[in-house]
Structures are given as C-alpha cells and as structure tokens.
Amino acid sequence: MLDLFFIILIVVLLVNSNNSFSKKYGLPSKYANHLNYLLFYHMFFSLFYGWYIINFGGDSRGYWLFTMEQVKILNPTWMKYFGEGTTFILWLTYFPSKILGLSYPTGNLLFGFLGFIGIRYIFLLVYKHFPTNHEILGVPLFPTVFYISNLHFWTSGVGKDAIAFWAISWFLFSIQQYKEKWWQASIAFFFVYMTRPHMGQALIGGAAIAILMGTDIKRSYKFGLAALALIGSIYMSTFTLDALRMEDFNVSTLESYSSLKSGLLNKAYVGSSVNISAYSWPYKLFTYLFRPLFFDAHNIVSFISSFENLLYLWLSLFIYKNWSVEALRDMPLFLKAAMVTFIPVTFAFMNALSNLGIAMRMKNMLMIYFLLFCLYLIVHKKYTLHLRSLDRKKFFQRRQAIIDAKKKNVE
DSSP, X not given: OHHHHHHHHHHHHHHHHHHXXXXXXXXXXXXXXXXXXXXXXXXXXXXXXXXXXXXXXXXXXHHHHTOOTTOOXXXXXXXXXXXXXXXXXXXXXXIIIIISOOOHHHHXXXXXXXXXXXXXXXXXXXXXXXXXXXXETTEEHHHHGGGOHXXXXXXXXXXXXXXXXXXXXXXXXXXXXXXXXXXXXXXXXXXXXXXXXXXXXXXXXXXHHHHHHOSSSOHHHHHHHHHHHHHHHHHHHHHHHHHHTOSOOSHHHHHHHHHHHHHHHOOGGGSOBOOGGGSOHHHHHHHHHHOOOGGGOOSXXXXXXXXHHHHHHHHHTXXXXXXXXHHHHHSOHHHHHHHHHHHXXXXXXXXXXXXXXXXXXXXXXXXXXXXXXXXXXXHHHHHHHHHHHHHHHHHHHHXXXXXXXHHHHHO
16 A cells, blocks of 8 residues: 555656646647656556566666675664665665565656656756757657667666666756756766766766866856866765776776676676677677667567667767767757767776676666767757758848849839
C-alpha cells in the first residue's frame, strides 16, 4: 500500500509540474502533451528494466537489497554508506529501501522519475534554444529523438545511470540560466561527482571551457564563472584521483586504468565483448559511438540499439556538411558544455570499455547531446539559409520598388 501511495503521489506531482513548466517556458500544447507522454513512456521502461534485471542480472537489485559484494560494512547505518560511487547509491537507497521497506519495482520507478526529470530538462532546453526543427521522411526530429529507447532504458532503474543522467541534465539546464540558477548547478554537480567522480571532473572542466567560448555571456560574468569552474576542477582533481585510485592524470596511468577496466568489463555476463586492444583509434571510436549494429546484437536491447545507432551514424555524416564557425558561436551554452565534456569522455571510454553492453550504459549519459549537436548544426544552417533568402527577397522587393518609382516619375 505504501508503494502505491508513493507512486501515485509522485506521478500526480510530475504531471502537475509538467503543466507548470509548459506554461513557464511557453510550450505549445502539442509539445506540452509530449511531456506527459514521455512520463508514462518512461514508467513503462522502469517496469521493463526491473523485469530485465530480474531475468538477466545486474547490479541494480544489489543496490536496492544491499547485496553488493564489493561493499561490506560492519554494523551498517545510513551514514556509513556515504561516499563516492557505489556507496553513494547505497546511501541514497537506504531510506526508501531499509527504512520505508519499499519494493524493488517501486525503487526502479523512483529512480526512473529522476531520469524523466533529466529528460524534461533537455526537452525544454531544445525547445527554447534551437532555432527551428528538421524532418526525416516527414517525421520531425524534435520531439521524436526523445523517444529513443536507450535514453529511457538506462535511466529508468535503480543505479548510477539514472542519477548521473539526471544530475548532468540538471547541471546543464542550470548553467544555461546561470544568473538565477547557479546554486542549482552546484547541487547538481554534487550529485554528478558523488555518483561518478570522473564525470564530475570532466563536466566542471567542460563548463569552464564552454563559458570562455560563449558569446552570450558578459565578460565580467564570463571570466568569473570560468575561473570558478577551473579552480573547482583543479581542486576536485585530487579527490577524483583518490576515488579512481590513481596517482595522477598522465598518459601511462590513464592507459593502465583503462586496461584494468577493459579487462574487468570483458566478461560474458555483461554483454557482447570486443577486442578493442587490437583496434585502431578510428575503429575504437566507431565501435564506441555506433555499435552495436545488427550483426552485433545478442539480445533485444542491443537489437533495438542497432536502429538508434544507425540514426546516430546517419546524422553524424552531416557534421562536416553543416559545420560552421557561426553555428559553434551561436550554439547555446548547455550544448557547448555538453560537447566539450563529451569529447574527452568519449576518448577515455573508447579505450577503456571492451564490452558493447557496458559501452551502451556509459555513453548514455552524454550521447543524447551528441545527437542534439548534429541536429543543431542542421537546423542552424537551415535557419541561416532561410534568413538569407528573406534578406534576398527584401532586397529584390526594394530594388523593384525603386525601379517602379523611377518609371512612374518618367511617365
């Protein structure tokens, strides 16, 4: 009964907040309705995620039932679990699981609700800051891209993935409105860093660089915000090294760490293994970004991912055609920060992850921003050409008016 009460309460609160957010950001009704569709679509994936974990295994149940073998605490209490990574997720689940006694399916829905809030943040940012839309075979990419199954599957259950995705989205949403929401960015960063320290380190560095690149930020704000982000990045690097059990960030230690993780993740029970050590750098990048494809599919999740990866691959082919300095200049701050974070994280993971299943999980934190980056380049060029055509039309109209006026005077 308590499980049902919490689920109904949060669903009602989220539907109401969808409506209030829609009014605040001026979403047309056709897009406002999509927020509610996405909420229930995401709830389906929370239930599916629970079924998948129960039948095929995963860490998720261990987080909720406190059966993680790598975390052994004598006389456990709530605060004894506080720490980075795995222990932080156990700390978050302690109250709803151990105190309230909520079930694992309810836990998936609770974490899934946070994943949905992350999706909503990105949805609102795209609506507000993308100049126009783009269609493929008559289907508009916005909001269609927000129904991609991997975006929902990996953010719909108990674990690091939902928390990291939600917190990254919240951070980017907040820095886009840094004057009013800088304090929210600080809280969001806390959750990113505590869940995955290396992602927090990359995110704060990416934000600093994006702020320096930005043209829509006043110089007084720009250097102040960038300085804070850079100082924070340097300060947090010591804690990140401790969390990753590394001595420094030089090439040799990063390669050793990548090799260790590659070996640990090259297991049959976590998905489809690949021998990345034998791959060239371009093929490692291709493997991380665009596989599994259909010939790699080993279960229903990877088969569905094949369709999505084809979309990623197809849109990435338009980067060169639509790239321009003006597009990068005009790109909203949240997308600049996301892409500056995406690039080093991608190069790190493509060398560390020798398993396509794990790669799908890890890249899900930032892959939506790569997709939006490709879409932004397309719509920016489309919008620019539209403006130029309007200017050209106005020019010819003015010229014709002058000609007509001269004719009238002659007559």
